[in-house]
Amino acid sequence: MNRKWALELKNVSYQYPDGHQALKEISFKVAAGERVGIIGPNGAGKTTLLLAICGLIEFKGEIKIFGEPLTSTNSHYLRRKLGLLFQDPNDQLFMPRIYEDVAFGPKHLGWSEEEIQRKVKATLKKLGLEGFESRSGHHLSFGEKKRCALATVLVMEPEILLFDEPTSNLDPRARREFINILKQILGTQIIISHDLEMILRLTSRVIILDKGKKICEGETREILSNPQLMESHGLEVPASLLLKSYTS
């Protein structure tokens, strides 16, 4: 089968400076256009894995992005293909105003001022954030901050999107809206989350991580409906799948 791989990981390991082994020999592949979920208990190494994929930490092993191996010398260039949404939007909204925050990436890509203005405006509109240009990050609700943080990522039109707990701390309405937005975004996506209902709705394949190791990978519904597997790794079968098995 000749598939185009957006992301390939081979024996990726990472050890924290204090000696803690956060990632142990992780290997998997993600096809272009695929949505993959990464699940696992707290401290499983999920966020560290995303940082490694973005070349933000020095790992052992090999990571390829669209076939190109990620190294410390080309990480600046390869990161243009990647968009990472941090768990805490406050880490991502660091400029005094939202406009400047969304324009930060495009400015560093060297786009013209006109193009930046046009793209920023269009991205904010797409996410229902018209009129937020001159607002400050610290005056927004958590849900609004999260959408603004997403705008800072989407404006650069990355080919692979990486989400770290995209729905955590959101109220039900903001969560629903956010999931709908993610659903509309095309392209390769990797979603880390404990929100298993969302993982079930959005992804076709999941990978379970525990204590820095890859436990298994497979079709989302199949893995999420396996109670032994889920519970032995600090997870639970989502309620919607349980209900289905009761009623059928």
Add this chain to the structure above:
Amino acid sequence: MKHDFLDKYSYLNSPLHRLPAIFKLVFVLVYILWLISLGEWRVGYSIAGGLLLVLILFSQVPLTYLFLRSLVIVPFLALILIFMAISQPEPGEFMILVSLRAWLSVLALVWLISTTPFPELLKAMRKLRIPSIILTLLGFIYRYFFLLSDEGQRMFRSVKMRSFGRKKSQMGIKTYAQILGTLFLRSYERSERVYQAMLMRGFTEEGR
């Protein structure tokens, strides 16, 4: 959390608030230079003080608020005055001159911050060709000052919940030192994450 303590009145709608930020910034810089050049305080500083008072009244920012804010200079001034009292043979007149000069300068700066939203001020500084690395740093300080104060407030609240009526003085300096240490560590970790977020958006050390 309450977030409006830094530039609380900067979003009022007085004629002076509507004035372009760059006018106000240049005015305050020239005003401070003028204060420094004045050698005689009785007449010169009365005029300077009067001018600032008129500006404050027109800007509708409460006088007491600006006055209290300007007192931030007192500890620094006190140190300088002590040195002057020791080193100068007849310090009286000179001490008044230095005190008025410092206080009026700070009052003018507080007036500037209270009549101009901070992002506008940054834009004006950019027009004055202040290096972008300094502006980026100022922007970060403004942005994360609120988060840091939120984090500090939350930590002190949790201390309150677990100190069961013991007075601050009874908890000892060690507790406070530890809280400050933790706050520092958290800020450091956040700065790492913010830097990663900047790298993800094409930031390079050379900047642009």
